[in-house]
Amino acid sequence: xxxxxxxxxxxxxxxxxxxxxxxxxxxxxxxxxxxxxxxxxxxxxxxxxxxxxxxxxxxxxxxxxxxxxxxxxxxxxxxxxxxxxxxxxxxxxxxxxxxxxxxxxxxxxxxxxxxxxxxxxxxxxxxxx
Amino acid sequence: xxxxxxxxxxxxxxxxxxxxxxxxxxxxxxxxxxxxxxxxxxxxxxxxxxxxxxxxxxxxxxxxxxxxxxxxxxxxxxxxxxxxxxxxxxxxxxxxxxxxxxxxxxxxxxxxxxxxxxxxxxxxxxxxxxxxxxxxxxxxxxxxxxxxxxxxxxxxxx
Numbered sequence: 567x568x569x570x571x572x573x574x575x576x577x578x579x580x581x582x583x584x585x586x587x588x589x590x591x592x593x594x595x596x597x598x599x600x601x602x603x604x605x606x607x608x609x610x611x612x613x614x615x616x617x618x619x620x621x622x623x624x625x626x627x628x629x630x631x632x633x634x635x636x637x638x639x640x641x642x643x644x645x646x647x648x649x650x651x652x653x654x655x656x657x658x659x660x661x662x663x664x665x666x667x668x669x670x671x672x673x674x675x676x677x678x679x680x681x682x683x684x685x686x687x688x689x690x691x692x693x694x695x
Numbered sequence: 696x697x698x699x700x701x702x703x704x705x706x707x708x709x710x711x712x713x714x715x716x717x718x719x720x721x722x723x724x725x726x727x728x729x730x731x732x733x734x735x736x737x738x739x740x741x742x743x744x745x746x747x748x749x750x751x752x753x754x755x756x757x758x759x760x761x762x763x764x765x766x767x768x769x770x771x772x773x774x775x776x777x778x779x780x781x782x783x784x785x786x787x788x789x790x791x792x793x794x795x796x797x798x799x800x801x802x803x804x805x806x807x808x809x810x811x812x813x814x815x816x817x818x819x820x821x822x823x824x825x826x827x828x829x830x831x832x833x834x835x836x837x838x839x840x841x842x843x844x845x846x847x848x849x850x851x852x853x
Binding site: 572580583587591594595607608611615618619621622623624644645659660661662663664665 | 707718721722725729730737739742743746747749750753754755756757759765767782783784785786787789790
């Protein structure tokens, strides 16, 4: 009787452990699947590198990002920053060319388009859907 | 506690030890497999340096010669000065550049001197990302066109 009781407790403990593990895995996978953090990290670097590259371009360039939602984009002096309510802000520091006017923008994307243009200056524009 | 009970308790403990170890290993593997793709960071420092390096050659604000159109491979020697390069390349506090224009003599310009001085520490790959590239260029010096080399060494603090 004593042994049977021990076995039961042992099984319950293992079951509880696996249950906790399953819950942790579920939330971790859910967090990864949302890809928000990943997207923001990727986007800020992509945008920053694009701005760096536009400084090299000898001609006119226009680039559009579609379907941007649920984050705030700030460009100031020499950095691009993406902020959202869920994740820590992501920053990319680009290298400014002082011959161009300073990029000073603050956009709040809901489901919008970002246009980046380079002509005689580089400028950003948010187009509402 | 009698002797029999003591024996049973220690016996159970011995049985539990490998089980606990197995559970810890399983939990560790699961945690590792899940966090592995998340912790993979995008290493873009070298890419960024490649893009920035090309600015000196491609941008007319930096060194590219302009005779009505921008000639990307031709350097305007009058643009190779500290004032002009500081303006076209406002390096942030993490990037330093050492530029050498080599003809029959060598002219050197450092952008963001404090960081550029650290180029000797590029062996420390944990803290610095460095690139060093030499371009074959044509140099427009007033009306004379001569060949030369432009060496761009760049360092970025990680």
